[in-house]
Amino acid sequence: MRPYWSPYTAGVALGATLLLTYVLMGFGLGASGAFTHVAAALEGAVAPGRAQANSYIAGYLEAGRLWAQWVVIEMLGVVLGGVLGAWSAGRFAWRLDRGAAIGGGRRLLFAFVGGATVGFASRIAQGCTSGLALSGGAVLAPGAWAFLMAFMAGGFAMAWMVRRIWR
């Protein structure tokens, strides 16, 4: 199994990828937008009337087919790239990373609740750690920096409250 890269090497490589994205596209990398597109498409398929009545969801549906959305294709690439990275480093395996004090079922439950919270929050802020903090941070968007500071504050506060679960 190959060791991880130095965080600074990885940071420079990520910065170069982000710079190239701005050069080619005029905007940065994203993540949560892809999930919003998928959620909107699902609602559009299951309950079209309800989806069209919601102007936020309808806006996403107006963008057209799911597979023609830039951020959806990019996110598909992220999954492929992650698998490629893990596989080529000999890290590809089925396993459940969890703290010593928590069982597998509760681990998955907390992962689901945490994930849903992150998804919900990304719609409040109109972005996540990729599309807002990273990409917005690079073009010095004030809101991105406010978001990043609040993200750290929220993380530290909640980590203190739930530390018994993960220690």
Added chain:
Amino acid sequence: MSWPLTLDGGAALGAGLLLGVAFGFVLERAGLGDPKKLVGLFYLEDFTMLKVMFSAIAVASAGIALLAVFGVMDLAALAVQPTYLWPQIVGGLVLGAGFALGGY
């Protein structure tokens, strides 16, 4: 002032796929596919996320600034995230809390 290229159609999607592959590959090689490293910052145990994120921001913003100084990049043509201060602060707080809840 020929950049950004602002690709569209199939070229944009092809570039998006390749850029996504690079993004995912680098995140994995940085160790950020490991949930323990993702939340390590909040227990002051592992600063990988902070180091990767801030060095990436430094490289990309310095690159954009240099390209603009040499007249290659048109800053006005870049999409800059609009500022909605309170939603971004509240969203950031809740998103950070979600990260910590997700744990490892």
